[in-house]
Amino acid sequence: MAKIPYKWYKILAILLLCYTIIYGLLIPLPSDVGMLDETIRNLFYHVPMWFGMMLILMVAWIYSIMYLQNQYAKYEIIARALTFTGILMGLCGLFTGMFWGYNTWGSPWTNDPKLNGVAVGMTMYAGYWLIQKSVNDGEKKARLASVYNIFIFPLFIALIFVMPKLAKFSIHPGSGESVNFKTYNKTNNMEIVFYPAIIGWTLLFVWIAEIRARYELLKQRKENEKLFA
């Protein structure tokens, strides 16, 4: 079964997200965040999307490897559910980032290594989606998608994480000369919302992926029953 045998993580996700939403909006901010002003609160909503996406896609990548090793259809279904959820998270991060950028930098898309890396990366994952939708033969599709997924995940991480770090200039935090918690003054206590936010959002999307995987498994079982009836 694709069902995760622990119920507590769903409760934890809800509790952590309630905390994130309520306290994330009310927490006092450091006074020297500059042009960001109150929008620094997006740290609790926009940034966890990307962290969670990377974690979820990494687990999907591991499941793709496991599928190629021993050909259990279940593994491919889990990898697919996780990858699609990861793409959803990435899109959430992308659109929130565009909105934030539009209001801070004055443009939804700047010519920045981090943003361009994400554009290429999301296109690669669109390719994964295309494989899933365009191949009819079930096993061939599963193998193709797994191989493709194994191939693109490291590239994706290189594009959105490693390359921006190496870049000389970037206005996006987390790349080049990075902004971090130490940049801001002592009143800063944003970590106490930021880390729970990452855990909470990730667990919520893991839950969504779990539901999707279980649905796909049920569908597959039904098809098998039809086949052998």
Added chain:
Amino acid sequence: MKNYLLNILLDVVPQTIETESLFRSSGKIYVVVGILTIIFTLISIYLIRLDSKITRLEKELK
């Protein structure tokens, strides 16, 4: 009564600094917090129901 409750809420929140007081001066931020909480609660309920429906289906097909 309404003002009284608001004052209690404002007291619970730690003392703020300049940028912050502008943000809260109207006190209306709590409306946004409330609305987000409602939306998130409904999404949670929806997910829980979806989860239990699938669990039921899994049990039936076993």
